[in-house]
Amino acid sequence: MSAVESTDVLVIGSGFGGAIAAYHLAAGGARVVVLERGPWLEADEFDHDFKLGASYTRIFDFTIGDGMSVLSGNCVGGGSVVYFATMPRAPRFVFERQGSLGRRMWPAAIDRDSLDPWYDRVSQALPVTQQSWEKIPYGGGLWAAACDHAGRTANPAPSAVDVSLCTNCNWMAAGCKFDAKRSLLLNYLPGATAHGAQIRPLHEVQKLTRNDDGGYRVHYRIVDDEDYRVLHDAGAIDAKIVILAAGTAATPVILQRSEDDLGPMPYAVGRYFSGNGERLNNAVFDDDRVREVLGLSRPGGAAYEAYQIGRGPTVASWDKLDGSLPEFERYSLEQLYFPPGLGTILAQAPGVDGPAWYGVPKKELLQQWKSWLTIFTMSEDDNEGVFGPPPPTGNANRFSQQMLGHNSLQYRPTANTLRGWALSDADVKDILERDGLAKVAPWTNDLVGAYTVHPLASCRIGDDPRTSALDDGHELRGHPGIFVTDGSAVPGALTVNPALTISALAERAMPGIVEAARRRGVPVQYTGSLPSDVTPARAPALPRA
Amino acid sequence: MQPDPPELDATSIMTLEAFADTIIPGEKRFPDDVAVAGASAGGGAVAAGALELLSHPAGGLAESLDGLSQMLNLHAMLYANERGLALDEALPSFVALPFAARTELVAQLTHPEHPEKPLWVGLALFSNMAFDSAAHLPTLEALAAKHPGLTAMGYAQPDPDGVWRFPDSSYGRPLARIHPNTTSTGSPA
């Protein structure tokens, strides 16, 4: 066998957690290799096309578990390529949450004040900007007007979309062909490659083993570029430190599979999974009532009929993000567009006795598709998800060539989680059914369980070794030199979209990770720079590996 | 590099069409159409291309379709026996069920406690996808051919270059008071 390749730092996954780590370590002088299981697409390869095999299915991952389905990215840039780029900070009370632990679940070192400077850095790097009402798409405007009518407030949410380039095509889950969405392909990743980091797409990490020198060997398989069920050659790379950032639904699986070689994992690896308390309600508006009650109208006559127009969620109601409310009863309500094909089977026709997700009522619901508005609840769930034994490879038994698979996650919502969902369902109904504006029904959890685009906490930071897998510097307990910087490190549900918090935590962990690399003999320093310092604001497309 | 989809026999085709038609019903394609029950005006999942999508090699169901069809007909026979329903023996059992019974049987098969639930949810998912996204066709072709699902939904036509842009996109004015505790960055406090 030929000599195994070696590097200073091996990064697994190229989403937020991986890209931020790759940038800082490469900028500081370390040799960095990033292994990413998905393909590497550029703006002109992002299709406006629902056909199986278009970018929509190539870059997306939808894994179905027992009681929970997880949607995430599967490409260079990870979730940032498919995401909706709504980027609020988590409210102050979130960091004081106890969940069902009976004591604070976040490390003592972290609260909103201590995280704000790191939020600032990410906001500058992507960048994230405040949005103005003047450019809020119809769906967001309608949600705002309905909230106002119900005596509620509503905010244009901060966003990582460059609105001046955005066409409001709502194809962002298939990747943004206009580079209006500030994905990691435009900042941290080109910043990392400019400093010599290598990104290798279609490399799926299977497990880690320990080397005699205290470093790690990272074992991967090459993934077929069309049929992801097919794995080709195997390989391995030695590294002095490993940054695990494969995403919440993959990171613990890699560690579980490595347990035979590395020795026992902390109890919290693969436990305490949170779906960010996600829940969707679907409203169908009566266009006449929208005009009469809310006074809205569009050029051409319709009052709304604009579900297809926009850029995902743009307006959120934060009235229930009130720290004085009891835990598990706080949530945000965000307007959303959910593209056809992926999840709309779960949308139920309102006011129907009997099956409401299929049949004649469902067809009638689809015929009113232009008048839909989806409302997204992000609440406080109870960290009740647990991963079962890992599948033979990857993080799921892949079912389709791309996108669909079955994972080992089990999620049984507790009474706490169900209470938050019930309260938010009632709230959405109250706001939207007033004066006959709309009819509302929640998406069903009966088919694929609950579902989340915001998986969190399956390998979390904390101060208590019994309930956290990582210390507050993101190092895996009992396995020095392995760090986790993705969404799995977040202790629990955030009540808002998580990517900015995931990224701020990754930024915050970097000085310590750089220091740990130095202790292991890697010639690297923490420069404190940001990718915007080294690449133009709109970086050119990445070179191919 | 994609293998050809397996050939389905007439029984499987009819049975799967009847299943897809239960998920998103449509009008009969011809007077003695038995697979499509005719429970709704306009095309449903079958006219939208459910069979094409189900047998698409990328989906992952193609190899199991004959087996699923046999299981479905077995369930239909048991269902009919339990209720003392007489079925037309010339037809596959599921096809012989009236629409309301097909609907009820699908509810049973996709119930959270049903041991085969994942199979039937998978079949339902692809049937629905054929209608609401025409995932077996390039979307531009589907729209040009007046695909029944995308057309019924009112899915907008793209610009001449095949790309969607919506210059008319905003009411353009403040429509609510913002939360009093909003911070200077626009986030919740």
Ligand SMILES: Cc1cc2nc3c(=O)[nH]c(=O)nc-3n(C[C@H](O)[C@H](O)[C@H](O)COP(=O)(O)OP(=O)(O)OC[C@H]3O[C@@H](n4cnc5c(N)ncnc54)[C@H](O)[C@@H]3O)c2cc1C
């Ligand atoms: C449709 C959609 C919309 C969203 N909208 C928003 C939003 O508006 N705002 C927001 O804050 N969040 C949003 N999110 C969530 C956001 O995308 C995630 O929270 C975020 O991407 C998580 O970052 P991460 O670093 O944890 O992992 P990811 O970004 O998921 O990155 C993990 C990467 O690791 C790769 N990987 C997995 N396994 C392996 C392996 N074995 N070997 C190598 N590589 C591997 C994956 O392919 C992926 O690229 C959305 C998500 C989806 C799916």
